[in-house]
Amino acid sequence: MKILLTVQENSIAPRFDQATEVMIAEDDGRKGLAAEPRTIILPHRSAEELSDLIVKEGVQCVICGGIEESFHKFFTWKKITVIDGVIGGHAEALQHFLAGELQPGTVLSSAR
């Protein structure tokens, strides 16, 4: 599964529409990563362009902070899982996801 995390200064970006950096990772189905994650830097803040990237990359799960309802609905319609409202470091969020422990609204220890 391809996973995209919105990033701001090594944390999950608080707002989907304000993210200018994302990490794309792929799990191996055994609670690990199939390859090293890729970092992508966006030219400017744009929820629409980020949304395009997510669809073009074939991302199956988006891990983010706050997200507009319209984008949440669009991703759900595209069968892309959204784990939103996550607060904390993006590396920790990915680890929790791989362990099957990341839920919407999770506040990670790195945020406390």
Next chain:
Amino acid sequence: MQAIKVLIVDKEMEFTSILTDRLCSWGFAATAANSVEEALAAQAALAPEVAVLVLRDREGRGLDLMSLLQAGNPAVQIILLPCKGAAIAGMRGMERGAADCIPLPLELGVLINSIRKVTGSSHSIEIEESDP
């Protein structure tokens, strides 16, 4: 080994700031410039080996800066990052001697490999992050 000096030029401070931080974390000596004046001053002061220029419009106004940088130091390697809609400007830049052209959004690993390639430094990377 001395770090490769890279000048990042774009009017968007947020973009140059993120990219500069990430390149520095990979061992490059990266500097940001957010205007033509800043870019020319940085070139004069730092003599970067590589200049990374963002092209944000289809007219390719960033290519004028490319010419100025090349005139100031013919050895500087230019890498162009055209935004959506500026691909033709990127192609024109390649015709004018840019070393590479990488469309935005930017995959960091691709830029790092390009910088290493145009400067003739060893080893492309296969990984991007040591700590996911």
